Amino acid sequence: MKIVSIDANVSIRRDIDTGTEMQRDAVDNIITQVVEQGDHALFTLTKTLDGADLKELRVSKEEMEAAYAHVDQDIIIAIRQAIENIKDFHQRQKRQSWMTTKEDGTILGQKVTPLDSVGVYVPGGKAAYPSSIMMNVIPAQVAGVKRIVMVSPPQADGTLPAGVLVTASELGVEEIYKIGGAQAIAALAYGTESVPSVDKITGPGNIYVALAKRAVFGKVDIDMIAGPSEIVVLADEYANASFIAADLLSQAEHDERASAVLVTTSTKLAEEVAAEVEKQLETLPKKAIAQASIRDYGVIYVARDLVEAIEVVNELAPEHLEILTEEPMNLIGKIRHAGAIFVGPYSSEPVGDYFAGPNHVLPTNGTARFSSPLNVDDFTKKSSIIAYSKAALQANGAQISALARLEGLEAHARAIDIRLEGKQ
Amino acid sequence: MKIVSIDANVSIRRDIDTGTEMQRDAVDNIITQVVEQGDHALFTLTKTLDGADLKELRVSKEEMEAAYAHVDQDIIIAIRQAIENIKDFHQRQKRQSWMTTKEDGTILGQKVTPLDSVGVYVPGGKAAYPSSIMMNVIPAQVAGVKRIVMVSPPQADGTLPAGVLVTASELGVEEIYKIGGAQAIAALAYGTESVPSVDKITGPGNIYVALAKRAVFGKVDIDMIAGPSEIVVLADEYANASFIAADLLSQAEHDERASAVLVTTSTKLAEEVAAEVEKQLETLPKKAIAQASIRDYGVIYVARDLVEAIEVVNELAPEHLEILTEEPMNLIGKIRHAGAIFVGPYSSEPVGDYFAGPNHVLPTNGTARFSSPLNVDDFTKKSSIIAYSKAALQANGAQISALARLEGLEAHARAIDIRLEGKQ
Known part of the structure; x- marks a missing residue:
């Protein structure tokens, strides 16, 4: 696996396959x-x-x-x-419908x-x-x-x-x-x-x-259209190189276009992981696929410190992020973009693929900047509820009409006005 | 406005404009x-x-x-x-991050x-x-x-x-x-x-x-790509025809392709609304637009009863729904698809366009079947948190490896196994 300094171009984005x-x-x-x-x-x-x-x-x-x-x-x-x-x-994750009531009789909700x-x-x-x-x-x-x-x-x-x-x-x-x-x-x-x-x-x-x-x-x-799978491991000198190599390879075996990245503050760990990856690769049934993935989309970044390393992680916005540092829990608050965050040495990524509970359908290719794992919200929708009382309309109707007329929408204003004329 | 029976084809969907x-x-x-x-x-x-x-x-x-x-x-x-x-x-609407902890030390969260x-x-x-x-x-x-x-x-x-x-x-x-x-x-x-x-x-x-x-x-x-605006009014014989006509026209003035629909159990109301629409149209500044919209995409459906009327509403899955019936609140639970639901005679649709609080960016063209009004969730994303303890991995590792091997993913299984070998 190639080891590069943090100043290298850090994108792991790949073109979306839109077919021939x-x-x-x-x-x-x-x-x-x-x-x-x-x-x-x-x-x-x-x-x-x-x-x-x-x-x-x-x-x-x-x-x-x-x-x-x-x-x-x-x-x-x-x-x-x-x-x-x-x-x-x-x-x-399940959400409840909710409403809020006001003294003038208004009820609003979702x-x-x-x-x-x-x-x-x-x-x-x-x-x-x-x-x-x-x-x-x-x-x-x-x-x-x-x-x-x-x-x-x-x-x-x-x-x-x-x-x-x-x-x-x-x-x-x-x-x-x-x-x-x-x-x-x-x-x-x-x-x-x-x-x-x-x-x-x-x-x-x-x-x-x-x-x-x-x-x-x-x-x-x-749902989202998923790209090839990705893992980024964030590690310091306290991490176990064999664990990391095994986790990188578990992504790499998925697909020749899968991406496995280590971001570390330790040059020693970088070298150990690179060697372990080579070693573990040898006996893998899907060696050819994993090897191609590691060659084309695998990289080890060496950062000067954790601050810099975390910047790289946020820039990558990975699908899977593992944090193997001395105090991994304390770093979660600094991660702005990641589909799933695996914390500590025993949270190997396959734990999440099959078993732990969180969803394994995750945003790929940098879309963790704005997308979420598949979740219960994806199978619900919300409807707004607006119940205005007569008193509420009488108190606010003039302002509503004024805003409608500002936008040049006279029929909107009249739908309010007609109710203020005391016809019912 | 044309008045038709409930057995007519009830779709108001329009082709999405994908440009020339x-x-x-x-x-x-x-x-x-x-x-x-x-x-x-x-x-x-x-x-x-x-x-x-x-x-x-x-x-x-x-x-x-x-x-x-x-x-x-x-x-x-x-x-x-x-x-x-x-x-x-x-x-x-704002959501909190959350986590759940288990006795074996596992922490999971969003x-x-x-x-x-x-x-x-x-x-x-x-x-x-x-x-x-x-x-x-x-x-x-x-x-x-x-x-x-x-x-x-x-x-x-x-x-x-x-x-x-x-x-x-x-x-x-x-x-x-x-x-x-x-x-x-x-x-x-x-x-x-x-x-x-x-x-x-x-x-x-x-x-x-x-x-x-x-x-x-x-x-x-x-965000979503919005189609032309739509309103569906669900009303029985207790509703005020002038209010309904004004609300239908407030959609119609937006766009010649906007759609304004009344679904009612009352033939008398149907006829009154049709007449009121004609009358109110006359003095509208945007008469030409509203008239074209009402002619091409305006319709009044007469249903045999409220059950049937509500079926039509759910079929239409409208952007805006107004309920003007004797007991409008009690019908909300029966509405499965609508962007925003305006309840009762004083909840004219423009109340929601400008002022009440809920968002006016709403799903159009039947997409209320699966989409929501623009909301705070649209500007956040969730990341899963998975922190497994050594004890948790030891207790569950064999099952995780078995599932990985069932799917033919040996490197996944080994990423678990290597942690069970007691190397750290």
């Missing part, structure tokens, strides 16, 4: 097919793209139950514990309401990602969303991985469709005979899924 | 100029597009002070009262942090909109945003309207630039020599501003 023109055209074309032909398009596209010749799009109750035979009991217990932890953390329906995209591929299902479904459930739908591309034999089905069962999700790619996003946004549309779509996917989400945004809401 | 190809090209071209030439491009574009030959982009302290001579004292007092009301309402910097776009044109400045600036101030910048296109003489400058002064906003259109959005997103970039851009604007906001989204955050 061919990919964008393919996505537009798929969306049009689904809008025009509904289920027929879904069956045809699933046959062509996933190689699965389905009779039914929806997963049956029998399939759900049968999946349990293929998942170890230990894993089921771990999934149940993770669900409990994630639920507990998200329940603490009414918090869950979304009606949400669709969660679950990617296919070799590794089934139960954690992604939990992280997307649980905040929606806690928010009170009544209808939660899952979509996932079937394997060639027309099934979904057992891990996906068991996780869904454990969460109580019963409406699951065997569709993937842009066609699944189009079905969720526009609806077909078998797949009623939803109000919001969340969950990760490949470039086709990402482009389709962009295309349907506005018709429905979407 | 020429407009999109113009915007791309302007953004490129600003990125490449900085201030030079801003001066040149402001001369070409706004006809103003500026020496300085930033509004001076003297200009701010001089503006007070051009605004009536009554208006200043009304602005001050509105600011107080809006601040009070938004302060009640840290709430304001954005560093926000740019507010203030449209030019004949009517200066002080209310729009208040509604965009106050939530950012309450959130704790340190740097709040305003941009607004200058008049041909190189000045900004006095109402804009006085409102900014009253709010304590001191960093104001005389730039508008796509060039202002580009400067806020990318920064120039005189205009440091911001993290989020909010505020309404014309199609060029909207397209530029879309183009820079991702680089910075933006």
Whole structure:
């Protein structure tokens, strides 16, 4: 891993992948097919793209139950514990509707309401990602969303991985469709005979899924479009180099474009971590991916002191930040931008990926400057409540009309005036 | 106004204006100029597009002070009262960071942090909109945003309207630039020599501003892109037809594409409102606009009962909803989708536009299904806090590793395992 001084250019931002023109055209074309032909398009596209010749799009109750035979009991217990932890953390985020009353009779407030329906995209591929299902479904459930739908591309034999089905069962999700790619996003946004549309779509996917989400945004809401994963470790001379190297590699194995960065005040630690990364890399199953990531997007910054190091961290605004310093808790207040902050030597980033409770869907690519982890608020909306009394309008009506006329909006002013004329 | 039965198609959604190809090209071209030439491009574009030959982009302290001579004292007092009301309402939205501690030493939480910097776009044109400045600036101030910048296109003489400058002064906003259109959005997103970039851009604007906001989204955050304004009035036979007509027209005068809808259980009220609208239209200064809006996007639905009427309202998911029924408060719980809900005969919609306190920046075009009024949360972000103790990791590490391996992520599992080996 390259070691550079703090004066180097510190950006780890990467260009957002907006696909090739061919990919964008393919996505537009798929969306049009689904809008025009509904289920027929879904069956045809699933046959062509996933190689699965389905009779039914929806997963049956029998399939759900049968999946349990293929998942170890230990894993089921771990999934149940993770669900409990994630639920507990998200329940603490839940907001109440509130109102304030004034002496003149005015009532103002915010009414918090869950979304009606949400669709969660679950990617296919070799590794089934139960954690992604939990992280997307649980905040929606806690928010009170009544209808939660899952979509996932079937394997060639027309099934979904057992891990996906068991996780869904454990969460109580019963409406699951065997569709993937842009066609699944189009079905969720526009609806077909078998797949009623939803109000919001969340969950990760490949470039086709990402482009389709962009295309349907506005018709429905979407979550953020995630970039490659990132970790920044902030460490001083008290930190353990092997721990840090292992954590950097746990990001690097995700993706060749993933980024792993150490910012440290200790030249000695910098050198130890660089050596440990090389050593630990050797035996990793995903060595090729991790090596490319470390080579292209891995860097160790040596700062003169913690103040300077923290400046760099805020400049990077990382998705994951680990703080491994003598007094890590005391530094949290200085961190202005980070998706998730892992504090101290035992808070390895995978603790948050699967288990601790906070969401692992986090803002990437510097967007932690203005975005938050996926959370319960993302599955609710607020409505303002304004109840003015007659007395309140009589007391304030003249000022309201004056402001309306200042803006040249006479009909606005008259809507107030007509109520001041004592007609009712 | 046309009166139809509830069985008619109830959508009031309009296509989102994504501009012509020429407009999109113009915007791309302007953004490129600003990125490449900085201030030079801003001066040149402001001369070409706004006809103003500026020496300085930033509004001076003297200009701010001089503006007070051009605004009536009554208006200043009304602005001050509105600011107080809006601040009070938004302060009640403010969230605290929180944490939860467990017996095994684990600490989990959410840290709430304001954005560093926000740019507010203030449209030019004949009517200066002080209310729009208040509604965009106050939530950012309450959130704790340190740097709040305003941009607004200058008049041909190189000045900004006095109402804009006085409102900014009253709010304590001191960093104001005389730039508008796509060039202002580009400067806020990318920064120039005189205009440091911001993290989020909010505020309404014309199609060029909207397209530029879309183009820079991702680089910075933006607020929603608003469609034409809408009002839906839900009323029974107890409602006052003149009030309703006045409120419908107060939306209609905004824009030929604005939509004004009455949903009522009373045929008699339907007919009275239709007649009142015609009558009140006659003397409106913006009669032509309001008439076109009512003709193209105005409709009165007659429902069989309140249950059915409320179904229609939820289907419409309006930006503004007024409830004028015998017991309006009791219906709030049944409203699932609305940007702002105005309750009872004295809560005319303009009360909320200017004065009551809740924000007037609201979700349009059915997006109230999943979006909220502009609020303090929009100017903060959350970071998750995860502090695991050694005991917590020892108790749960095996489950975490198992889940990581289930997903095929060996480096994740090893980052946990290395900490369980008792090396530290």
